[in-house]
Amino acid sequence: MQHGADLFVAVRFDSCLQAPYHARAMVNPLRDRRTPQDFAASGQVIEITEKLSGFPRLAEIVEADLLALNPDRLPHDRIESQVTCRLGFGFADAQRRHPKLEGHVEVTVDAVCQRCLEVFRLPVAADLHVVFGEDQSGFAGDDGYEIWELDEETMRPLDVVEEALIMALPFVAMHPDGADCAGRMTDEAGPRETKRPFADLKSRMVNDN
Numbered sequence: 001m002q003h004g005a006d007l008f009v010a011v012r013f014d015s016c017l018q019a020p021y022h023a024r025a026m027v028n029p030l031r032d033r034r035t036p037q038d039f040a041a042s043g044q045v046i047e048i049t050e051k052l053s054g055f056p057r058l059a060e061i062v063e064a065d066l067l068a069l070n071p072d073r074l075p076h077d078r079i080e081s082q083v084t085c086r087l088g089f090g091f092a093d094a095q096r097r098h099p100k101l102e103g104h105v106e107v108t109v110d111a112v113c114q115r116c117l118e119v120f121r122l123p124v125a126a127d128l129h130v131v132f133g134e135d136q137s138g139f140a141g142d143d144g145y146e147i148w149e150l151d152e153e154t155m156r157p158l159d160v161v162e163e164a165l166i167m168a169l170p171f172v173a174m175h176p177d178g179a180d181c182a183g184r185m186t187d188e189a190g191p192r193e194t195k196r197p198f199a200d201l202k203s204r205m206v207n208d209n
């Protein structure tokens, strides 16, 4: 009996040794941390839908906006927002010196209309045409690429997606024109200068840079 138990443990231990390999294969590609060069060289393509809660900074901004509301005005049937990502890495130049990321990301979040103070579903989307790295001499402005300098050598696609969506948030969230906004008929003075968490956070981000 004792021997059998030892054998069982030994087999279990052996399979544990292989676990990192399998875990690596199943890693969420958005959380994969590599250098932009590495992503580009592998021609990594990511098509994935990820819960908003997987993007903590973005989720926090969205929640902060809703927290400004009286809780009884929050919709009872809140849907967990899904972030849709379509990303492709490659090189922007034939010499393969400039790693690029192209793609489209979008999410529809709950937001508070600053005109009528009701919650509505706000679509947020961003197109990515990004080239990574510091030395982009002779490259700036080409083909409409944005140049992103990274603080570290490596990056996670998730952080790029999150940054792009945060930058795409409107300064003032409002029902789109023509939509059913209760403030449209009565509030001729325009948006109320109440709390504007989106704007506040964005200006803080700018100051941080």
Ligand SMILES: [Zn+2]
Pocket (backbone or CB within 6 Å): 113, 114, 115, 116, 117, 118, 174, 175, 180, 181, 182, 183
């Ligand atoms: Zn409204």
